[in-house]
Amino acid sequence: MKIGTLLTLEFKKAQQTIKYRCKVIEKNEKYLFIDYPIDTETKKTAYLSKGTKLSATYIGNDQSIYNFRTEIVKKVKLVVPALAIPLPDDDKVQRIQRREFVRIDTAIDVAIHSATNSIAPIVTVTSDISGGGVSIIIPRGRTLEEGSKVTMWIVLHMHSGQYKYITAEAEVVLLKSINNTIQTASLKFTDITKQAQQTIIRYCFEKQRETRKKELSI
Structure with missing residues (x-):
């Protein structure tokens, strides 16, 4: 170290x-x-x-x-x-192990498409992300079902200034209401390339480092 x-x-x-x-x-x-x-x-x-x-x-x-x-x-x-x-x-x-990835709170652009085309595509932002999955904010008037399978497109703005575009298959594992106003959904990745997963982990690390630098400057 x-x-x-x-x-x-x-x-x-x-x-x-x-x-x-x-x-x-x-x-x-x-x-x-x-x-x-x-x-x-x-x-x-x-x-x-x-x-x-x-x-x-x-x-x-x-x-x-x-x-x-x-x-x-x-x-x-x-x-x-x-x-x-x-x-x-x-x-x-x-x-x-993979199931124990560090999770960070951050808003990232994400698009969700139903694997069965049962719902129209959803464009929203995450509330948190890790190498194992994400939580998203469900737009008003839209719904998701626990257990449903989706394809996700995630846009990561890296520290270098580059944009990385991640595609992954995921499953909705939990729906939650915050203060009875905001609906969120937790999704776990079920099919994601190792390269894409490592990119997400690197992004989380960079965000942690940025947060740490801000804390030290206070």
């Missing part, structure tokens, strides 16, 4: 899971040194005590997602205040 790697930390408290973001700012043969984590919901700096046990996730050079268990060992003073966590052994780092 190189300096500059972004980490997502998860801390489980009772029935709640709190997520933080941080960055590896230094390392040696024993420890990774991370800047003070930021709570992903409150956007506030978290002051984690020594011994706090966490789950850490990051994206490797191969764009795969990796996870390892860790804990806060000590506080240190570098150029900026930092926390030390043990450098994980290779056999303790696990590659996350």
Whole structure:
């Protein structure tokens, strides 16, 4: 793991899971040194005590997602205040399976066509996306059915400025109403190329990095 790697930390408290973001700012043969984590919901700096046990996730050079268990060992003073966590052994780092993709909240243009032509095409935006599927906002006056099969066209605006066009087969797995006004549908990919999936994962990583940079500039 190189300096500059972004980490997502998860801390489980009772029935709640709190997520933080941080960055590896230094390392040696024993420890990774991370800047003070930021709570992903409150956007506030978290002051984690020594011994706090966490789950850490990051994206490797191969764009795969990796996870390892860790804990806060000590506080240190570098150029900026930092926390030390043990450098994980290779056999303790696990590659996350496809069903465990990181999901980010973002609005992306998407078009949906029924596999059976039972409904007219729907053009809308996502509410979140991951390498395993998306959630979309259902336009007023339109409907989808749980279990229905669709073909999706997704437009990703990459950090490089390029547009990537993704086509995938998907299944509607859940319909939900938000505040009785907005209808959403969760869809999981059932047929997607590895290349397309890796493009989505890279897009999610880029959006996470953009969010992290904005948080650090506040």
